[in-house]
Amino acid sequence: MLWPKLARNLLGRPVTAAAPAVSDEAVAALVARLEGAARARLGRSLAIRAVDCGSCNGCELELNALQNPVHDLERFGLRFVASPRHADVLMLTGPLTRNMREALEHAYAATPDPKWVVAVGDCAVDGGVFKGSYAVEGGAGAAVPVDLIIPGCPPAPEQLLAGLLSLLEAETETPRASS
Amino acid sequence: MSGAASTLILRAAPQEGGRALLTEAAWDALPAALAAEPDLALLALWAEPGLVHAAFLREADAALLLASVPATEGHYAALSPVRPGAIRFERMIRDLWGLTARDATDLRPWLDHGRWPVTGPLSARPAPNTAPPPQPEFLPAEGEGVHQIPVGPIHAGVIEPGHFRFHVLGETVVRLEARLGYAHKGSLALMLGRSPRAAARYASRLSGDSTVAHSWAFARAAEQALAVEVPPRAVHLRAVMAELERIHNHLNDWGFVCNDAAFAFPHARCAILREGVLRAARIAFGHRLMMDAVLPGGVALDIAEAGPAAIHAALDAVAEELPSLLRIYDSHASLQDRVVGTGHTAPVLVARFAAGGHVGRAAGRGFDARRALPYAPYDALPPEVPVFEAGDVDARVRVRIAELGCSIDLVRALLAGLPSGEISVPLPQRAGEGVALVEGFRGECLHWLRLDDGGLIRAAFMRDPSWLQWPLLEAAIRDNIVADFPLCNKSFNASYSGVDL
Ligand code: SF4
Numbered sequence: 001m002l003w004p005k006l007a008r009n010l011l012g013r014p015v016t017a018a019a020p021a022v023s024d025e026a027v028a029a030l031v032a033r034l035e036g037a038a039r040a041r042l043g044r045s046l047a048i049r050a051v052d053c054g055s056c057n058g059c060e061l062e063l064n065a066l067q068n069p070v071h072d073l074e075r076f077g078l079r080f081v082a083s084p085r086h087a088d089v090l091m092l093t094g095p096l097t098r099n100m101r102e103a104l105e106h107a108y109a110a111t112p113d114p115k116w117v118v119a120v121g122d123c124a125v126d127g128g129v130f131k132g133s134y135a136v137e138g139g140a141g142a143a144v145p146v147d148l149i150i151p152g153c154p155p156a157p158e159q160l161l162a163g164l165l166s167l168l169e170a171e172t173e174t175p176r177a178s179s
Numbered sequence: 180m181s182g183a184a185s186t187l188i189l190r191a192a193p194q195e196g197g198r199a200l201l202t203e204a205a206w207d208a209l210p211a212a213l214a215a216e217p218d219l220a221l222l223a224l225w226a227e228p229g230l231v232h233a234a235f236l237r238e239a240d241a242a243l244l245l246a247s248v249p250a251t252e253g254h255y256a257a258l259s260p261v262r263p264g265a266i267r268f269e270r271m272i273r274d275l276w277g278l279t280a281r282d283a284t285d286l287r288p289w290l291d292h293g294r295w296p297v298t299g300p301l302s303a304r305p306a307p308n309t310a311p312p313p314q315p316e317f318l319p320a321e322g323e324g325v326h327q328i329p330v331g332p333i334h335a336g337v338i339e340p341g342h343f344r345f346h347v348l349g350e351t352v353v354r355l356e357a358r359l360g361y362a363h364k365g366s367l368a369l370m371l372g373r374s375p376r377a378a379a380r381y382a383s384r385l386s387g388d389s390t391v392a393h394s395w396a397f398a399r400a401a402e403q404a405l406a407v408e409v410p411p412r413a414v415h416l417r418a419v420m421a422e423l424e425r426i427h428n429h430l431n432d433w434g435f436v437c438n439d440a441a442f443a444f445p446h447a448r449c450a451i452l453r454e455g456v457l458r459a460a461r462i463a464f465g466h467r468l469m470m471d472a473v474l475p476g477g478v479a480l481d482i483a484e485a486g487p488a489a490i491h492a493a494l495d496a497v498a499e500e501l502p503s504l505l506r507i508y509d510s511h512a513s514l515q516d517r518v519v520g521t522g523h524t525a526p527v528l529v530a531r532f533a534a535g536g537h538v539g540r541a542a543g544r545g546f547d548a549r550r551a552l553p554y555a556p557y558d559a560l561p562p563e564v565p566v567f568e569a570g571d572v573d574a575r576v577r578v579r580i581a582e583l584g585c586s587i588d589l590v591r592a593l594l595a596g597l598p599s600g601e602i603s604v605p606l607p608q609r610a611g612e613g614v615a616l617v618e619g620f621r622g623e624c625l626h627w628l629r630l631d632d633g634g635l636i637r638a639a640f641m642r643d644p645s646w647l648q649w650p651l652l653e654a655a656i657r658d659n660i661v662a663d664f665p666l667c668n669k670s671f672n673a674s675y676s677g678v679d680l
Binding site for chain 2: 002005006015050051052053054055056057058059060061062063064065067068069070071080082083084094095097098099100101102103107129130132133134135136153154156
């Protein structure tokens with residue numbers, strides 16, 4: 001039952017979509033943020049720990065879609081891991097609710113250096129539509145330093161991928177002469 | 180036909196929108212009357228300053244009854260002793276509005292973890308919060324060898340935050356208690372004082388996976404409050420979006436259940452099919468999840484010209500692959516062994532909590548708002564409602580699979596009969612009150628709102644179906660092994676954000 005289908009999938013055209021273009025500016029900005037030594041240590045493969053800081057779950061749906069065979073995140077050397085202790089990158093979603101702040105701080109502290117923090121979605125950037133609520137901190141940056149933002153509500157998988165690829169680029173590029 | 184409790188409600192002073200305002204004495208008699216009328220299901224309990232509201236469903240004739248009571252002294256008679264579904268609502272009401280349920284089964288905090296700058300944020304006079312956050316208390320489980328496993332709020336997968344406290348004996352779960360509220364964003368407070376159009380974004384973002392269903396329920400409540408008729412084209416487009424939402428979520432969860440049983444193939448195939456549906460939604464409605472597409476008064480955008488063809492193509496692909504995927508699901512003993520008999524919910528429990536969606540329909544409770552309380556366009560196109568009895572992970576998956584076929588047929592019929600004309604109407608600015616139920620992929624979404632003379636929101640509540648499903652997950656996992664929790668959890672797929680508000 002399963003084997004004929006598997007065989008057809010093996011012989012058929014791949015379902016994977018082409019990689020999105022990466023913005024040079026984003027890469028340059030990231031390069032400036034992380035020193036050469038740290039970049040060399042990270043290498044061209046990144047382990048990602050997603051932390052939902054009180055999202056509406058829309059951002060999670062698209063983060064999950066990144067792992068489907070069409071977007072196939074792992075072909076770029078990017079993968080989600082279960083523990084912050086194994087992570088190079090924290091991807092944070094949601095407006096950072098007050099009820100999640102402590103958990104996020106623990107996760108951040110448990111992530112070994114060097115590390116990147118990516119704020120995913122309008123909520124994580126600055127609180128989005130929830131800005132000003134008594135219950136939110138107003139974005140991931142209220143508790144941890146953010147290296148890259150990927151706006152959108154939610155950002156589509158191609159936008160997420162473009163953001164992550166700019167991290168990989170930043171890691172391998174020579175640092176600009178710092179001013 | 181009327182039982183004790185419905186008589187009590189129907190005799191009380193009717194307010195605008197049909198809600199009955201009970202005296203405190205009448206409400207005090209409600210718990211006993213409810214005990215005498217088990218057929219009257221509690222759907223929701225919420226509040227506004229000084230007033231507590233409840234929504235009931237009389238199962239036999241699908242009558243929706245709304246009742247309120249003034250809580251002048253800051254308390255009201257609890258319904259939790261006779262309706263266990265009320266427990267979490269009563270805890271929420273205390274946290275948000277500062278009103279206490281007398282004789283309640285459980286008065287521990289729920290959404291309020293002691294970390295907000297105020298207490299009773301939705302009460303008339305929120306007080307500054309100066310106390311340090313308290314340690315959460317969990318219900319005990321006693322016996323030799325029982326130990327605890329705390330999980331979360333951050334989970335291993337890419338999922339929402341919540342804490343699960345397992346009490347286990349060896350491998351077997353003796354008691355699970357969920358502690359939620361981590362995703363509490365204060366949505367209800369943000370809606371107050373805004374027009375329905377401006378507040379719709381919070382309904383859209385109550386639970387991203389149900390954005391269409393919640394936006395639609397909110398829009399219908401607002402339209403009822405303002406006595407607005409929505410153009411037929413908008414109504415059809417809403418239903419197309421709602422069914423696409425059902426399809427993409429059912430595919431997602433079916434795949435994830437298989438994946439949690441370490442069977443990756445269906446997961447990959449479902450994900451590819453789902454991606455096709457989301458891309459078609461983006462072509463047709465400009466957004467993969469169709470967020471903010473349904474607005475009070477109609478829909479935000481008309482369907483794109485290329486939309487129908489894209490949707491047909493995506494659904495044809497799903498329809499074509501469904502039979503073979505189902506055969507694979509059916510014929511692999513290693514998979515069936517994990518799902519059949521796992522995470523059983525007893526039909527009496529499902530009925531007692533009035534759990535809707537696949538949780539209800541997998542255990543003999545066939546309620547579906549599209550059929551029971553029909554709204555356009557389903558009044559003319561009543562969907563089939565598949566009902567199973569087994570109440571296990573497998574039955575919940577089978578409800579999803581059966582609904583995939585029904586929803587595909589519905590979308591095709593809706594697109595074929597798409598009326599022409601306007602896609603929205605302007606909303607008047609005046610007072611009113613409305614309530615609506617819309618069937619989302621995980622059950623009925625209930626929205627209620629009251630507008631002041633300027634047409635701005637004075638009070639509102641959004642009830643995700645998960646409120647009545649989460650407690651059943653705790654029952655379903657009992658006596659199962661810890662390793663089967665992900666399977667059970669995914670087969671429910673209750674929303675965290677949806678109940679955290
Ligand atoms: S950015 Fe949008 S999709 Fe993401 S969590 Fe916020 S509201 Fe939801």
